[in-house]
Amino acid sequence: YKGMAWPTMSFPGKKEMHIFAIGDWGGLDGSLVPIEGRKQLVVYNGGRKSGPSVFPRNRWNKQTTVLLCHHFVFLQCYCDPVCPTVTNPKCLPGCGYEKGVDDQAQLLVATAMKARAAKSNPDYILNVGDNFYWGGIEKNCGTPMDELSPTAKHQFDQIFEGIYNGPGLSGKxxxxxxxNHDWGGRVFNNGWDQQIAYTWKSNRWIMPAPYWSQHIEYPDLGFSVDIYMIDSNAMDALDGPESPSHNICSSQFNPANADCSMADGPPSLGACKSWFWSFWAENQAWLESQLPKSKADWQIVVTHFPCGHQKNWYRTLHQKYGLDLLVTGHRHDQELHAASEELGGLTCFVTGGGGGISSEATPNPADKQDWYGEGQYGFYDLTISKTEMLIQSINYDGKVWQEATVYPK
Structure with missing residues (x-):
């Protein structure tokens, strides 16, 4: 189904039309019973509870030249009272840990989404990926596409279905x-194909392929939108020995016999990097063939890697083909780049602050020296019409922290 056009959606009426966007939201499912010799998704005391637990990642300074808080030190902040297997039971100030925020970030963002959805009533949600930490669906690729494994069902129930619901959100x-974490993070053979398969098991999850498109009509308001969903995870497909913890093709962590060819994925560790980069070229060629055909008033691209990756290509998409908006994640924060100079005037935002993993910097608004954008945890609310789109960055407490207006190119 690569490159397929999902059936057109139509939203009649003359109400104010809203779209939500979120990413990097799916925490650890600590109550999942592991299979295939895998470890339980628990990294600190209290992580075995039902529902999501936040994964604490390293925190660096803004220039990524100084490691402020290593993952294993950061764990001490989350442990209650201390992690028994770690010798230093101190939560260091450099971690910038905010109790009540960092330890329940996904739930806080979801609560803010629910509150705003009850008022905004979004028609749909743009999801930029990293749906399940740490490594996506915790089983090997290769489950038949007409089946949903018990592992996938448990993770979807605990981390998605049980979290994002309520008036204005349920059924959307x-x-x-x-x-990259959905592919496996540091392996390529986790159950990414089960996230695709869930499309046919759910009344709201839509991911029929790694890249695909969605046409949307607003008949009573006289405009339409074309949305292109693409896979940019080649950016984390490196040579086998390189950066093992941030490499889908890691020779340190991938099994020697890893093979996802049965799911139309990488056939081997040796072929992994070239497969992903060929796949990226395939995504690019497809999108370049689709954009000139679009008759819609708006063209939006949704992908995982953040504003700045492959910037020359996106600049061309904006200036040559009229791409109006780029929606991204991967960096674990909220960044609104209106009419980005490096993207040739294209507006792009990063919505990687969904809370499944700790934010890039402390969420303490009194200490913003290492912030890239306007916030650390949150989502976006887009109000769209034929002539303009208001983009609002919503903090985890429900407050609007930044906004910009975009006009169709």
Missing amino acids: PWLSVLG
Whole structure:
């Protein structure tokens, strides 16, 4: 189904039309019973509870030249009272840990989404990936596409279905892509194909392929939108020995016999990097063939890797083909780049602050020296019409922290 056009959606009426966007939201499912010799998704005391637990990642300074808080030190902040297996039971100030925020970030963002959805009533959600930490669906690729494994069902129930619901949110379509952690993070053979298969098991999860498109009509308001979902995870497909913890093709962590050819994925560790980069070229060629055909008033691209990756190509898409908006994640924060100079005037935002993993910097608003954008945890609310789109960055407490207006190119 690569490159398929999902059936057109139509939203009649003359109300104010809203779209939500979120990414990097799916925490650890600590109550999942592991299979295939895998470890339980628990990294600190209290992580075995039902529902999501936040994964604490390293925190660096803004220039990524100084490691402020290593993962194993950061764990001490999350442990209650201390992690028994770690010798230093101190939560260091450099970690910038905010109790009540960092330890329940996904739930806080979801609560803010629910509150705003009850008022905004979004028609659909743009999901930029990293849907399940740490490594996506915790089983090997290769489950038949007409089956949903007990592992996938448990993770979807605990981390997605049980979290994002309520008035204005229940039943709304989630237009989704895979993030690097959905492929496996540091392996390529986790159950990414089960996230695709869930499309036919759910009334709201839509990811029929790693890249695909969605046409949307607003008949009573006289405009339409074309949304292109693409897979940019080649950016984390490196040579086998390189950066083992941030490499889908890691020779340190991938099994020697890893093979996802049965799911139309990488056939081997040796072929992994070339497969992903060929796949990226395939995504690019497809998108370049689709954009000139679009008759819609708006063209939006949704992908995982953040504003700045492949910037020359996106600049061309904006200036030559009229791409109006780029929606991204991967960096674990909220960044609104209106009419980005490096993208040739294209507006792009990063919505990687969904809370499944700790934010890039402390969420303490009194200490913003290492912030890239306007916030650390949150989502976006887009108000769209034929002539303009208001983009609002919503903090985890529900407050609007930044906004910009975009006009169709």
